[in-house]
Amino acid sequence: MTRPLLPNLSSYVLKLEEIWKSGWMTNGGKQNSDLVEVLRTRLRCANVATFNNGTTALLLALRALRLRGEVVTTPFTFPATTHAIDWAGLTPVFADIDARTGCLDPAAVEAAVTKDTSAILAVHVFGIPCDVEALGAIAKKHGLKLIYDAAHAFGVEVGGRAIGSYGDISMFSLHATKLFHTAEGGALTFRDASLAKDLHLLHNFGIADEDHVAMSGINGKMNELQAALGLCVMEVLDEEYAKRATVVKRYRDQLRNVPGVECMLPGPGVRPSMQYMPVRIGPESHSDRDAMFNGMRQQNIMSRRYFRPLCSSIEPYAHLPSAAPQGLPNAVGLEKEILCLPLHGGLKDEDVDRVCEVLVAGSAK
Numbered sequence: 278m279t280r281p282l283l284p285n286l287s288s289y290v291l292k293l294e295e296i297w298k299s300g301w302m303t304n305g306g307k308q309n310s311d312l313v314e315v316l317r318t319r320l321r322c323a324n325v326a327t328f329n330n331g332t333t334a335l336l337l338a339l340r341a342l343r344l345r346g347e348v349v350t351t352p353f354t355f356p357a358t359t360h361a362i363d364w365a366g367l368t369p370v371f372a373d374i375d376a377r378t379g380c381l382d383p384a385a386v387e388a389a390v391t392k393d394t395s396a397i398l399a400v401h402v403f404g405i406p407c408d409v410e411a412l413g414a415i416a417k418k419h420g421l422k423l424i425y426d427a428a429h430a431f432g433v434e435v436g437g438r439a440i441g442s443y444g445d446i447s448m449f450s451l452h453a454t455k456l457f458h459t460a461e462g463g464a465l466t467f468r469d470a471s472l473a474k475d476l477h478l479l480h481n482f483g484i485a486d487e488d489h490v491a492m493s494g495i496n497g498k499m500n501e502l503q504a505a506l507g508l509c510v511m512e513v514l515d516e517e518y519a520k521r522a523t524v525v526k527r528y529r530d531q532l533r534n535v536p537g538v539e540c541m542l543p544g545p546g547v548r549p550s551m552q553y554m555p556v557r558i559g560p561e562s563h564s565d566r567d568a569m570f571n572g573m574r575q576q577n578i579m580s581r582r583y584f585r586p587l588c589s590s591i592e593p594y595a596h597l598p599s600a601a602p603q604g605l606p607n608a609v610g611l612e613k614e615i616l617c618l619p620l621h622g623g624l625k626d627e628d629v630d631r632v633c634e635v636l637v638a639g640s641a642k
């Protein structure tokens with residue numbers, strides 16, 4: 278469905294030569310500080326920290342905010358979102374999504390807040406921004422921390438404002454399947470500069486200095502090989518983004534009038550992430566989502582039924598009261614309709630046309 282963005286090997290080899298000369302492999306070397314600088318500019322946020330992967334970054338974000346009790350979150354996400362809450366010793370409370378955006382419905386979030394709630398963990402799913410204004414207002418009103426899983430939202434802007442500038446902390450996954458990546462990796466942007474110290478301790482075993490271990494930390498460090506790869510990927514990112522924009526436009530044009538096949542797109546004023554190409558297979562289509570999925574498989578076209586199963590129906594969390602499907606009708610409905618189509622810069626016009634042919638035929642049959 279996607280293809281990792283590979284930089285020029287020769288540019289990576291040059292970075293590797295730098296690393297070899299320095300003899301410095303990890304623990305915040307030059308590559309890491311260079312990458313942090315680049316991310317500051319790209320994500321337009323003064324406070325940036327890097328991690329070995331996005332899941333650890335999210336876990337440590339929750340720990341650094343010293344949360345307790347319950348965290349209101351979405352069931353329509355990758356399991357790492359819910360797992361991070363669980364690993365931080367907190368209880369996930371699922372609230373329903375807005376059927377149009379796939380992101381948390383602010384009214385459902387507010388209804389889920391109890392005296393034990395300490396935070397909201399929302400996801401900009403498929404890079405479509407959450408209702409950041411409404412969620413910000415709810416967090417403020419109830420004195421809650423607001424964390425965004427922005428794993429799908431690298432480079433997204435809302436009305437010219439960088440997505441990572443909303444809420445207390447945002448997490449960007451830099452996994453190879455994400456548009457910008459370091460093979461494995463993660464980054465946090467955060468509003469309060471004083472969080473930097475605890476985040477640093479938490480990602481390095483809590484070690485403050487030779488004599489003091491100040492916190493129960495973990496090993497969450499990004500190494501120099503990862504950071505160097507990220508610097509090289511950054512050099513080819515704009516080119517890839519432009520190629521993907523062409524692919525997305527072709528999908529949109531071809532699918533515009535296909536009954537029951539609707540491209541899920543961010544609203545006006547949003548700079549899209551170009552990371553996923555989600556379409557909804559609705560009731561007006563003759564074939565349902567699974568039939569479309571299987572039809573593509575038969576033609577060796579890989580699509581993905583994200584996010585299936587919902588996090589509220591997977592084994593570790595299905596027993597929670599908030600996980601009951603009756604309370605999550607929009608999530609249950611959307612989960613059965615979404616298909617993420619192939620999207621990467623290497624796709625040719627003919628490839629996009631072949632994918633669309635399956636959708637057109639399935640819709641009419």
Ligand SMILES: *Cc1c(COP(=O)(O)O)cnc(C)c1O
Binds near residue numbers: 428429
């Ligand atoms: C990819 C992803 C993560 C996990 O990130 P890793 O870097 O793979 O640990 C978390 N949340 C969402 C929504 C993701 O898509």
